[in-house]
Amino acid sequence: MKRKKGLLICFTGIDGSGKTTLAKRLTESLIEKDTHVVYVYGRLKLFLTKPLTFIGNKMFLKNYSITENYVEYSGKKKILFSKHKFILKTYLYVLLFDYLLQLMIKIRIPLLLGKVVICDRYIYDTIITDIAVDMNFSKEEIISLLDKCFLLIPNPDMTFLVDVCEKVAYSRKNDVPDERYLKDRRSIYLQVARHYKFNMTILNGNKKPGEIFVECVGRLKNDLSL
Secondary structure: OOOOOOEEEEEEOOOOOOHHHHHHHHHHHHHHOOOOEEEEEOOOOOOOOHHHHHHHHHHHOOOOOOOOOHHHHHHHHHHHHHHOHHHHHHHHHHHHHHHHHHHHHHHHHHHHOOOEEEEEOOHHHHHHHHHHOOOOOOHHHHHHHHHHHOOOOOOOOEEEEEEOOHHHHHHHOOOOOOHHHHHHHHHHHHHHHHHOOOOEEEEEOOOOHHHHHHHHHHHHHHHHOO
16 A cells, blocks of 8 residues: 655664664565555765866875775865865755756655665665765854755654774774775764754674664654654
């Protein structure tokens, strides 16, 4: 039976936290219950910003590598953005326009059709992972940017932050440049979760996947009657 109102459930967290596994398992579980559900990968995929990123890397970061020396690479990007405010603003606005347009298509339409949307990564991940650290944003700037984005895109009915120790997460992934890359971002995720504490639930990603899933389903039953 089609829902009259769609629901947006998001999973967020650092790379290696297990959010994708959890999101896909929940999607499969709801499909088995004959729920009209759609799985969406909600992280930014470069389209309009791809040429800008390519040119910027060639011009300013050609001698730096995120995989060979994350600290040096990250430091160089922070200095670059702090010195060139115009570049920062231009890149930020084009990137967000690119991303928000993608979300409007991927998420808004299924919600209008009354579907349950399970979003693996969302605006939190793009702002925290791709923007906040490199641009050295404060907590206040991050929250302000998120709030502005929510004027254009749906605010989730429920968000789960899958929090895991960065050492554990790093051991699970072979495409993360450095453990410090995860540490820098994990602290921001936790700050954001504390700010949005009324609609963001923190799940302990260090637990066994089955235990996390049971906790997730229990919360959805209690809060969304799903």
